[in-house]
Amino acid sequence: MKKTLLINFVLLLYFVSSQAQSIQLKTDDLGLNISSSGQITAMLNPKTGKNYLAAGVKAPLLKIQTGEQWEEPEQAAFNPKSGTITLTFAASKVSADVKISQKKTHLVFELIRLSAKDKVNAVIWGPYPTVIAKTIGEVVGVVRDGSYAIGLQALNVKTLGGVLNNAEGADYSRGSVAVSQPYGSSLQAFSLDRSKDRKHTVWNQYPNMPVKAIANETTVGSKIALFGSPENEVLTRIGAIELAEGLPHPLINGVWHKQSPETGRAYMISDFDESNIDSMLNYTQQAGLMSLYQEGPFQSWGHFILNPTAFPHGNAGMKACVDKASKKGIRIGVHTLSNFVNTNDPYVTPMPDKRLALTGSSILTEEIAPTATEITVESNEYFKNIKPSTLHAVVIGDEIIRFREVTATAPYKLLDCQRGAYGTKATAHVRGTAIGMMMDYPYNTLFTSFNLQQEIAGNLGRFFNETGISQMDFDGHEGCLSAGEGDYGMQAFAEKVFKDTKHTLVNGTSRSSHYYWHICHYWNWGEPWYGGFRESQGDYRLENQPFLERNYMPNMLGWFLLSSTTTAEDIEWMMARAAGYHAGFALVARYKSLQKNPNTSQLLALIKLWQEAYRKNIFSADQLSRLKNPENDFHLEQNNQGWKLYPFKKIKFEHTKQLLQPGQPTFSEWQFTNSNAEQPLNFTLTFTGKEGVIRNPWLELDGYFKLELPGEFEAGTSIVCNGTTVKVYNSKGGFKKEITLKQPVPALKTGKHTIKFDCGFTDESEIINRFIIKTISNAEVIPNK
DSSP: HHHHHHHHHHHHHHHHHHSSOOEEEESSSOOOEETTSBBEEEEETTTTBOOOOOOTOOSSEEEEEEEEEEEEEEEEEEETTTTTEEEEEEEEEEEEEEEEEEOOOEEEEEEEEEEGGGGGEEEEEEEEESSOEEETTTTEEEESSSSSEEEEEEEEESSEEEEOOSTTTOSSSSSEEEEEETEEEEEEEEEEEOSSOOOEOOOOOEEEEHHHHTTTTOOOOEEEEEEEEHHHHHHHHHHHHHHTTTOOOOEEEEEEEGGOOOTOEEEEEEOOTTTTTTHHHHHHHHOSEEEEEOOOOOETHHHHHHHOTTTTTHHHHHHHHHHHHHHHOEEEEEEOTOOOTTTSSSTTTOOOOTTTTTEEEEEBSSOOOOTSSSSSSSOOOTTSSSOOOOOEEEEEEEEEEEOSOOOOSSSEEEEEEOOOOOGOOOBOTTOOOOEEEEETTTTTHHHHBBHHHHHHHHHHHHHHHOOOOOOEEEEEEGGGGGGSTTTHHHHHHHHHHHHOOSSEEEEESSHHHHHHHOOOOOOOOOOOOTTSSTTTTTHHHHHHHHHHHHTTTOOOEEEEETTTOOHHHHHHHHHHHHEEEEETTEEEEEEEEEEEETTTTHHHHHHHHHHHHHHTTTTTTTHHHHHHHHHHHHHEEEEEEEEEEEEEEEEEEEEOOOOOOOOOOOOOOEEEEESOOEEOOOOOOOEEESSSSSEEEEETTTTEEEEEEOOOTTTTEEEEOSSSSSEEEOTSEEEEEEOOOOOOOOOOEEEEEEEEEEEEEOOTOOOOEEEEEEOOOOOOOEOOO
C-alpha cells in the first residue's frame, strides 16, 4: 500500500513538474519557448542568444472564439512522444490539441483537435509580438532588422495570414500578416469555422447577407509555420518551407519563380487576333518583351467563350497563336476578371444558375403575372440596398427581373419592373415564391457563390490546358469576396486555377494576399487610362516600389499606354524609371496604334535597349538613384565600346499674371546658359491651375526668334517642343493637336540665352505658366563588362 502511494506521489510530482516546465522548441535559426499557460515567452536567435519577443506583451500560441468571446489558454501540456501540445481554455471548457513539428528550417503548428469544435467560431495564431521594426513585410509575413528575420507562413487555404477584423475574414488593407506595433511588430494568422450557415456583412456593403455553409470546413486543420533566418536567406528559407509543407512552388524553366530572372519581366497587352498575330508577335519581339497578352479575348466570362470575331476557330485558333508565340520564345496571356460573370454568359442566360450570388431574399406576398410591373414582397431589407447595385436585378425561379426601386413602407413593392431580363423568360410566379437580390458590378456582370466560383476557376484551368495559355491576371480578384468567405474565397479560387493548370501559369493580381503570394509572380498596379506616361498615377506607381520590395515581390511599374502619338521622350521617361527600379511593366499597345505611330520601330527598339541595359546591371548606384527620380530625364545609346547615358538638365521658369501700370510691358524675361553642345530647342510649357484660360501665348528666343501660339488654352494644357514640332496635350497628357510653324525652330547654341514670354489672362484666371527648358548633357560612358 505504501509502495503504491509512493508511486502515485512520484507520478503526481512529475505531472505537476511537467505542467510547470517551459516547452522549448528549436530550429537551426529560431528558438521558441512556450509557458505552461500557453504563452510564448521567448523568440530566440540560437546563434546569438538574442530574444526578439517584445517584453510585457501577451503572446498566446493560440486563441479561440466561442460565441462573441475571445479566450486565451490557461494551461498547456506538452507530450514529447506525440509532439502534441494540449491547450486548455477554462471559461469555455474547450481543449485544443496542436501538433508540433520541429524541423531544421522551421516549426509547424497544426490544430488537429478541438474537444467541442462546434462551439469554436474562429481561432487566431498569436499575435506574436517582436521587437523588430525596421522592415515589415505585411503580406509575406516576414519582419527584418537588417541582419535577422522572423516569419510566419500560413500552410493551407483555410489559414489566413493577417488580422481578423470582421466576420467574413476579409482584409481590406494591403496585408496584415505582419503589422507595425509600438514595441516593434506582430505576426498573426487566423481561421474561421465555415461549416455552418451564417449571416454577416459582406464586402463592406451587403449587411446581413446569408452565407451558405461549406461542408466540414471548420478551424481544425488550420496550420502555420514559424521560422527565423539571416535576413539574406529569407527567400531561400520560404522556398524550403514550400517544398517541405506542400505549398504552391511554381517553377519557370526549372527555377523557383521567386528567384527566377524571368519573374517580373515586362510584357505587352494588346488586341491581337488570329489575323494579326504574326505582326503582333514581331512587335513583341522587337521590344524584347516576355509575353503578348490579349486584353479582351472573351465573348463572356464564366464559361470563357472566345470572341468569334477575333478567334473564329475558337480554342483551336487561340492554340495556334500560342504555338506561333512559343516558337519565338514568347508567352501568350489573356485577361479576365476572375469570378465576374457577364450577363450574356450561359450561367445567366437563358436560365440563371442557382449558384449566382444573392445579397439576400424575401418571398412574394402576391401572385404575379408575366406582364406585371410591380412585385409585392414580404420584406424590403435587401432590395432597398440599391446603392452598390448597377443592374437592379432580382431573380425569381428562372427569371431575372430589373426594377427601379422598392417602396419604403409596407406593402413593399418593386416598381417599374422589366421582366425577362438578359434573355430569361417572363413567367407567372405564385405567392410564397422566393425572390433574391442579385449581386452585380458596373461592368454589366454578376457574381457567384463559393461553389460556382470554384467551378469557374476550373473552367479557367481547362481553357488554359486546351489552349496552352501561360499568363493571366487575377484582375478583379476581390470579386471572390462575393461568396461571403472573405480572403478564403480569393485564396481558394487562385489555388484551384493553379492546381488545375498543367503547365507554368505566370500570373498577377489586383489584390495582394498572403497565401496567394506563393502562387503569384507579380503585382502590377498603375494604369494608363487617366493620362500620359508621367501624369497617369505617377506617384502611386513609385510609392508601390517599397511595398513590393519589403514583400519580396519583383518591382513593377504598372500599365503604360503606347498610342499613335507616343514619343521617344515618353518611352525613355518610362524606361529610366524601369531601369532605376529594375522593374517590369505592361505596355498596352494595340495593333492600330502600332501601325499608325510613325516611330513604332524606334520606340520598341528603345524599350528593348533599356531592358537589356538594366538586366545586365550596367548602371552604378548613383545612376540608379537618379534614374528612379521622376523629375529626371535620360537618353540611352549603345555602341561596340559600351553604353552612353545622357542626362538632361532642366531649367525652370514661371510666369504669372501681373498688375502693372497701363502701357508697362507684362512679359517675363529669363536668362539661362546651355553649357553643353549645340542642340535642338526642347521645352515644355504647362498652364497650371485648377481653372481658367490663357490667350495667345508667345515666346521669344535671344531677341530674334518669336514663336506665337494663337488661341485659348485651358488650365492643365501643355505645349511641348522637341526642336522640330510643337504639340499640344490636354491635362491628362492626351495628345490634342500639332501647331503649324511659320518657320523652323532654331537650334540652341552653346552659351548664354534670353527667353521672353507673355500671354493674355482672363479676369478670373489664376493660371501659372511653367516653362521648362531641357538640355541634353554630355554622355556618361559605361564600358561593356
